[in-house]
Each structure stands twice: as structure tokens, then as C-alpha cells.
Amino acid sequence: MQDGTGLFYAKKGRNVIVRNKSPEPGKIGLVKLFLLFVKIGLVTIGGGYVMIPLLQEEFVEKRKLMEIKEFASIMAVAQAGPGGVAVNSSVVVGYKLKGLSGAIAAAVGTVFPSFAAIILLSAWLLHPGNRETLEGFLSGATPAVVGLLIAAAYSLGRRVIEDKMGAVLAAGGLAAVVLLEIHPIIIIIAAGAVGYVFYKNKCLPVDEEGCDNQ
Secondary structure: OEEOOOEEEEOOEEEEEEEOOOOOOOOOOHHHHHHHHHHHHHHHOHHHHHHHHHHHHHHHHHHOOHHHHHHHHHHHHHHOOOOOHHHHHHHHHHHHHHHHHHHHHHHHHHHHHHHHHHHHHHHHHHHOOOOHHHHHHHHHHHHHHHHHHHHHHHHHHHHOOOOOOHHHHHHHHOOOOOHHOHHHHHHHHHHHHHHHHHOOOOOOEEOOOOOOOO
């Protein structure tokens, strides 16, 4: 049964089990979704990957519109597709939450701040002395962006990597990018193929019931 706080109560003998109500997908308005992506787009400095921790904070941690594993899968799809990571990520998240209209709203919301900022900065940089000010700002902001990316990788990794194979694939992906400079799309496809073969007749880490481990 459910009370006014949104919690479900299940009676089991004398004990009462309390479970949080699962978030229902799409429970966000289209205008609100657009404005959220405008806000995220305003602070996405340093490339599309910077958007990942911001999306995670907004849609997974704060609003709980999707689970962390689902979010990780969405980011993998976004990076595997053609185009920029920022737009791809926003389109996939928007489509997941509100369908085609959500994808369009998210994409426009992501691109609009960059479009407006480039026009304003282009006019502002024409004035003598302003370029040095902007370069100083970016010199301070860029290291912080690196910190955000590391934090996002740690947050995702500790909740998504649940077995030895996951750890091996994560380490292999890191080595392939850093040491071998292999394109991320190739790494994602290769890891997906390995995962399919490895988990085909095994229980996934997230579902240990109802499958054959033999």
C-alpha cells in the first residue's frame, strides 16, 4: 500500500518493508526539459564530455528520472553515434524522457547557449584587451573541467562496474584510448561484442535470478 509521502509499504508477517517509489520515466514537462538543457549548455565549457557529469547530477541524482546503469548505457549510445558528444547525449536523454519532441527540445536547448555565446564573444573579442581576460578565465576553468570528468568517471564506475569482466573492460578501454589512441567508437563496439559473448549464457551482474550460469 502507499501513503501520502509516495512510499510503498509491504507487510510481511510482523515486519514492514519500506520501498521508495520507483521514478516513472517522462515525468518532466517539455518546457522544463528545454530549460534544463539550456542551463547545462551554459556551463558546458571544454567539450561535450563535460556535459556527462552535469547530466548525471540533474537527471539521475537530483530528479531521479533514470537509473545510473540506464544513464551509462545512454552515454555509450551517444558516444557511438556520429556527431558531437554534447548534442548526441542531449538527444538520447531527451528522447528517453519525452520521445521525439523531447529529443528536439534537448538538442535546441543544448545548442542555443553555445550559439548565443559565440556570437557575443566574437563581438566582445574585437575590442582590444578583452582576449587576455577571456584566456585568463579559460585557464582557470579548464583544470576544473578535468576534475569534473574524473569525478564523473569515478561516480559511474563504482556503480556500473560490478564484476571482474567489467573491471577488465574498463581498464582495457582506458588503455586503448590513452596508450593506443584508438577511437572511442571502436572501443565501445568491441567491448559490447565481448560483453555479448561473455554474458550470453551467464547471469548479468544486475540480474542474478532466472538465468543459467552453467
